[in-house]
Amino acid sequence: MMEPGLYHILFISTALFFTGVLGFLTRRNLITMLMSIELILNSVNLNFIAFNKYIWPGRMDGLFFTLFIIAIAAAEAAVAIAIIINLYRSSQSIDVNNAEDLKY
């Protein structure tokens, strides 16, 4: 065991990211897919913060990006859930495999 540093945090964020990706790819429920997306966003946030901390500690760009991403994530989640609920209302299902009316 060694002192935790940038590599450790990057490992966590990578793991979280691909966990989210896997969830996004394998879940059929739209809400759980949304959750996976939140995981992905969080892993990105973690990256930003870690880089800000370890590589450019004198600046705040990573921090601000994180802030904005959180804000946008909130908006995104709200819109996504609105869409999901609307979809549920119209087709009584939020299975992603059924939501394919707009193909071709």
Added chain:
Amino acid sequence: MPNATNIALIPLLPLAGFILLGLFGRKYIKNGAGLIGTALLLGSALLALYTAYDYFFVYGKVDGVYQQFVPLKITWLAFSKELSIDMGLVIDPISVMMLLVVTFVSLMVHIYSLGYMKGEERFPTYYAFLGLFTFSMLGLVLASNIFQMYIFWELVGVSSFLLIGFYYDKPSAVAASKKAFIVTRFADLGFLVGILILSYFSGSFDFQTLIARLTSPESNEVKNAVASTFLGASALTWGAALIFIGGAGKSAMFPLHIWLPDAMEGPTPVSALIHAATMVVAGVYLVARLFPVFSVTTPAVLEIIGWVGAVSAIIAAVIACTQTDIKRVLAYSTMSQIGYMMFALGVSSYGGEAGLGYTASMFHLFTHAMFKALLFLGAGAVIHYVHSNEMKDMGGLRKKLPITHFTFLVACLAIAGVPPFAGFFSKEEILLAAYNSNTAIYWIALITSGLTAFYMFRLYFTIFWNKAQGEHSAAANKHGEGGLVMMLPLVLLAVGAAGAGFIPFGEFVSTDGKALESHFHLSFSLAPVALGLAGILAALWMYAKANDKPARLAASLGGLYKAAYHKFYIDELYLFITKKVLFNLVGRPAAWFDRNIVDGLMNLTGNSTVLVSEGIKKFQSGKVQQYAIFFLGAVVLLAVLFIYVWR
């Protein structure tokens, strides 16, 4: 000097008639159409007569030689400085002679039709077509340019087509008109290619230039042409032979004659004009027009012409003996007589005494026009009276139709070569010419002349004698012989048929323009006249009274009779070639190939595009996660590629 305006007016007057009657005839002129057409043609005929007088007796002869004049030449279509299609008028002995024949016979037919076609629904159209035909025929005769001749040649063909198909609601008439057009068209293809070959080597379409360049063996043109050979014959021989094919098609020479008997579906006066007196001799005229080329440069082709003519003459004569439709008998007789004219040209050579065949051929053309037109018009009068073409519906008509009977007899005597009628003189010269140069052809001609007399009198006796009077249907007798307008042409033509032989033809028409003495040998004439009389007597014996001799004779001849009756199955052969070979083996596969292979390839291109896009469409499934997997996979793949492979 020839007067260009007068001569140009000869063909233009009938053309005016065609335009006038064609455009306004149906609505505004109607019954006056016949008179207008006839009047215009009368003007034309008078001008032709004047021109002939003027040419033969006033200015045509210079130093004892009839000259060729080209009073008018307009460039119609120029291909290059040298090569152009001109519209010109040529005045020389044969063209003037043809002018006379065409205008005279056409005038007779015009007058005759006033009675014969009276009451027809398309009376004005009929006269319009007659005008078109006369115009085209005169244009052909006067052509100074080989392409001009081809143009009018085609126009003549189409007017013949229109007139044969005049009764357009009769399927047989339509079929006959199509057949006539297509067969002659096929022959015209040969003519066209022949023109192209000759004009390529001579560098001109103009008759005068072309003949001048191709008849001097030392000229470069001839040397070039002889140098280039194809299948063992020189290009020039091919060209001349192809041109003759054109002539043979129009003149119904064996084996391109099959259209002529069917062409009898047209109104009878039309048959008289087109398919007896004028258009069918266009082939003879063409050979005569290019005679110097044929005789000087390509004697081999001339020999072919002679044999084709002789074979046609005898085959047609044999077939004519067996036919029962009177117009068909006359049609085969026409073919046979044109065969005479052809082989007369074929046995002739250029210049002086040796050119007797040429003179004889033209002479026969002239006399034949008279008596054959007369025969047809007479037959028309009979048909008009009986309302049938079949011999078995006729008989004993000599009292009912006295004038017709008399004129028909004159014509029969003329064609049978009985002196002193016209046919005797011209046929005599032909036989003499043949005797002098080709004995085999002479014998064929001699036998043919006997056959001619036989089948003509077979016709004559069956129509006018044979049965007792009144045996044919009473319904037919409503109108009498057909009035003055129908009888006048018969009489005038009978005068021609009886007297035309006394014209000293050699004085006017010969290969080189110099006068040719016609020699008359009593001893030579004996054989053909005797044969002719024998033919007549045989016909008298068999057909003067109704009996079973013809049937027994036919039975004893067996296969020969049957073959002749079926026209030696040539029609069937053609039908086989066109229907079975051309349609089924060429046309149908071509159409199938186009629909299925060529178009199939196009559709294949289209369909494969559709198939590919159907395949690609699968990717666009609407399944978000599938997209995401592809996306991720592609990102990873690209990342690997960019990082490790393409670094």
Added chain:
Amino acid sequence: MNLLVLIGAPLLTALAVLVARNKQQVKWISLAGSFLQLGLAIALLLAFRQERAANNTAQMLFEQQYKLFQSLHISFHFGVDGISVAMILLTSFVVVAGVLVSWNVEKMTKEFYFLLLLLGLGAYGFFISLDLFILFFFLEISVIPKYLLIGIWGSGKKEYSANKLALMLMGGSALILVGMLGLYFTAGNSFDIMTLSKATITPETQHILFPLLFVGFGVFTALFPLHTWVPDGHSSAPTAGSMFLAGISMKLGGYGCLRVATYLLPEGAKEYATIIIVLSAIAILYGAFATMMQKDLKYINAYSSVSHVGFSLLGIGMLTQTAITGALMQMVSHGVMTALFFAVIGMIYDRTHTRMVADMGGLMKQMPFISTVFFIVGLCSLGLPGLSGFVAEMTVFVGSWQNADAFHRVATLAAAMSIVVTAVYILRAIGRTVMGPNTNEAHLVLKDANWNEKLAAILLVAGILAIGIAPGWLNDLLRPAAEVIMNRITGQ
């Protein structure tokens, strides 16, 4: 004469049609506009002859140039030589006739006439353009309306035909575009035909570019084996559509083959002449034989168009001045003739509601006028002297025959053979439809042509006769222009 009026007149007419209030107005505006175009075309012919008579020997007359995209060297460059004048005249005749025979179109009349006029506009623009880019622009203008005309107003399997036609023509356009860009970049960054004609293009480049351009334009003019849009397209198109398609559109291709491919790339033309001759000879004979088996009048004319247009391509491939003149004459002649043919077929179809030869008979009795016109156009098609087809075909033959080797001879003979086959199928069609006994009771009450149909037919017949009886004027128009092209080919 300002050439812009030739584009302006149809454009204004088309716009006026758009704002017209009702069908009557649409029709009369179109008619007036098309007659105006005819008048302008005739005025152009007269002005052109006058200039030439005044010894103006410039290759192109009435040139005008306006910069469009300076950076790409594209400009509106207009000018006419004899070929263009003849083609413009042809177009104006067909447009008038097309407007007249469409008098009974009830479905979406305004749009129909608008598209017709647009097609005409494209053709006029195409024929006066001296800039490849603008030429291409107008070519495309004349393609799209055809798709709509067939797809909306067509009959039979119209969607299939419209798609096929549009796709094949677009494919041709794509080849043209590539060839054009090739020219642009290899010959000094210019789209201008006059500039390009003076540029030196290496034989290797021509070897690549010529097939692109020739085949591209060849698709438009039914180059074998890319002709299969012709039968389907024609048979599905409405009458005026067929007339425009065969009368004008196929000529765009022929004009392009000559003006763009052959004129600009003479070495390529020489190199590929053999292939062109073989293909066109096949098209002529094979088209004729295929026609023989058709039962539908429109298919008959469509296949015979393939055969006839083959003469144009044959003439171009023969590369002699006379043959090229003949090819151009054939384009003009075939344009007028085939437009008339389709017009007549349309008239018959409007009445009998069938195009099957076997279902008709003896129409002469009920419709003497239409039948007579049918006769005339049929005779023209089989090359009767005195009508336009003869002049054109003979000129091609005479021109072709000037190549003295066996290959050219055989090709010419094969082509000449088609005139017999043509006679067979034309006479069969005529014999069955207008002649013969009446086979259908319902046809006994049919009426003859209306005034508008008569006018259209008379105009086109006049065109056929004008070429057929006195071909001199057309010859004078086309021959010098063909000579310019020949000089470029022989390198003088």
Added chain:
Amino acid sequence: MMNGSTILFYLLAALTVSCGVLSISTRHIFRAAIYLLFSLIGVAGLYFWLAYEFIAAVQIVVYVGGIVVLIIFSIFLTQQAGEKLPRQRLDRKIWATLATFCGFALTLLQVWQHEFPPVIPQAPVTVRGIGEKMMSTEAGGYALPFEIISMLLLAAMVGCIVIALRSKPETK
């Protein structure tokens, strides 16, 4: 060498990753939401560990307090209680796992192969510093993005309302 900070880090890391994995693997949707909640809390803890208290606070407030609650509400709206989530198709699972692991491996490989510059310790940022920077209109200030984000949020709000509005039935 284990000190409290290190132990804390590993605990937080374990919490975050394990809850993340559980959240995407459980077949009970409600549990998934709760695991997500803990995972997010773990991330917030990591922010604390990194001494970014403000971000950690925002993370807790927005994610834990906002988004997860929103998700739970939507689960209530759309899901029958106790119902298990449907299984995914096996082939898709296999492909997804394959692609994910490849990506994961590749990324880690890249991360470990990369030499980052050495760390320079600095004073932690204060909330005041964040506030000043955010409102600053000078170079390097974030006033403009801030405004844009606020516009975006407004737009999202309007969008949500529009989407969620029950459309009037078009029967008439």
